[in-house]
Amino acid sequence: MTRMLRQYLEHQADELERVLLNHRAPARVTGGTIGPRLIRFTLDLAPQVRMAAITALADDLALALKVTSVRFEKTAQGLIIEIPNPEPRPVTFMGMWADLQPLPAATALLGSTDDGAPLLARLASPDVAHVLISGTTGSGKTVLLRTIAVSLALGQAPTEVRLMCFDPKGRAFRALTDTPHLLRQMIVEPVEVRESLRSLTRLMEVRDRQGEHLPRIVVLVDELADLVMTGDGIEALLTRLVQRGREAGIHLVAATQRPSAAVLSGLMRANFPLRLVGKVVSAEDARIATGRGQSGAESLNGRGDFMAVGGGTAALRFQVAFISEQDARIELDKVAAEAKIAPELTLPEAPVEVEAAAQAAIDAAKLLALEQQNGAPFRSNRQREIALCGYAGGAATTRVEQALDWMTAHDESATTTTKKRFSLPTFFNKSGAAA
Ligand SMILES: Nc1ncnc2c1ncn2[C@@H]1O[C@H](COP(=O)(O)OP(=O)(O)O)[C@@H](O)[C@H]1O
Ligand SMILES: [Mg+2]
Structure with missing residues (x-):
């Protein structure tokens, strides 16, 4: 000191x-x-x-x-x-990465809690599944998306995890251009986005029938609101994916400035179990972003200062592990050089009615939510619809802490991973205070 x-x-x-x-x-x-x-x-x-x-x-x-x-x-x-x-002091991706390997399946690095513990997200967990990132401009959303994408590409084989990146500005995922994990090249145009989402929805149905979920497909979206606003049934397709994608191994990780009702339907928001929230401009925005009151997200400092919020438990503050585009490229090039050619994975063609079917399932879920709200008893055919559309109810039940529990357990299982040495916080005792 x-x-x-x-x-x-x-x-x-x-x-x-x-x-x-x-x-x-x-x-x-x-x-x-x-x-x-x-x-x-x-x-x-x-x-x-x-x-x-x-x-x-x-x-x-x-x-x-x-x-x-x-x-x-x-x-x-x-x-x-x-x-x-x-x-x-900066929290860097490279500073943390060496001690983290090997990571368990489909697990992304997010950053570090302030006492030095790495914060990881296991996509397969129902408490993670789909991740909504929000915060004002400069809060660090794009960097966080890059950290998640790079940690998946570096830590997982393409037979385990494939990535699909949507970014209307075409900048967020540039570092990933040559990774074998990419299912398709960067997707920028709304027409291509729609087409890809239709195919993914179709794949979800096929996998559901066959009980398959590998390789997991992680759909990364920057500027989600811009995408949804292009219309064209995109919101219906995305909503279907967050409702039912997890079991089929399809995960959405999306960033947007302000996930208000004007931008995202309540149904879609309710299906993101994990929210990662950076600096927001007001207490009202903090409420919208975290989905709860008094989170204090409006007093975050920006530039990677985030909190993880899952239903029911206290919010957890963390600093996003930073990696520059250039460093990401260097690291990814190394893996690309070693990697075998990734097996071809073709997405199925979607029939014309895929959006209509998605919309019908969403309408059914909305009706159900309304009935639950009004305390109306379920009819048996309605209950079947629950199973059909996988609607989790108003608030998705989630616990960020489980991801953390897992993390600690992971720390101790020295058989599967090298023991980690993270810097413990420095303690400070006030002069004159009993230590
Ligand atoms: N985790 C981080 N650590 C250090 N600096 C960061 C971090 N995240 C963001 N920054 C800084 O803040 C700037 C804006 O981040 P960015 O991810 O583009 O924000 P957003 O996408 O939310 O507008 C970055 O260019 C970088 O300088
Ligand atoms: Mg951005």
Whole structure:
């Protein structure tokens, strides 16, 4: 720890205590941790002080500490107050990658939690399955998509995972142009997108009948809203894929600025079990992006500062592992040179009625949702429709933590992977505080 950082920490801890005391909410900073991007102070509250009294002071605290925002978190150790690290260290993909291999099947690297644990997403898990990335311009959505794509291409054989990339701007996935994992070359034109989605929908049906799911196909979409707005039944096709794709090994990972109702139907949003949310501009946008209130996503710092949100559990903050387009290309070239020619995988032609069928299944699911909302009893034929369209109900039941549970388990199973050595957070004890 530099001397300057040490002084900064002492000063901020004093300021925190001062502001809280002035607002009749005395508390003591007992210490904290210094992560690559965040400093987390642990607070001991005086017995009569309520947590709500402190969280109400977010703006006053940010002002006093001269930081853009503060975030609170309840933990077993006490109340945590998070502020940005004034000397941030980058979280790089290459810095993490060597220690992560080999990764289990269809698992992508997302980034690192601030205490140094890698955050991975297992696509096959019902808690992941399809991923919706949102955040304002500059929050780091495109970089996150690249990290996911590159980690899949580097970590998985083309017989296991194939990628399909849609990007109206044609820039997000440039690094992947020559990987053997690509099912088709970059898809930019809406007509090609539609045609590819129709074929995927058809493939999903074929695989369903045959009970197949390999190779898994990961559809990566940047600027999802632009794509949906081109119309042409694209939303119906995408909705079908997120409703039923997982069992057929088809996964959607899509990024958009603001997943509001104007852009994405509720049905589509409800079928993304995992949401990755970067900086958003308002509390209202945070609610739309995370699908829940008081997530604090509006106080994220941008440039890869994200939170992972799944139904039911606390949001998990992480920093996206950064890889530049150039580095991605260098690494991917190495794999491409070693890789055997990927087996041909042709997508089936879709019959003309594929959109109409998709729309009919979606209408049935909507009707069902409406009935559930109104408390109407199910009729038996309706229940069959549930199975038919795989509708999970209003809120997809998801748990980000399971992915994490798995991660820890993975850490300990030294038989399948080398033990990882991730830098543990530096601890900081406030002078004068009992350690
Ligand atoms: N994980 C990250 N680590 C470091 N810098 C990042 C990270 N993600 C994004 N950035 C920075 O922010 C810029 C914008 O990121 P980008 O992914 O293009 O945002 P978006 O697609 O949300 O508009 C990048 O060019 C890069 O400089
Ligand atoms: Mg972008």
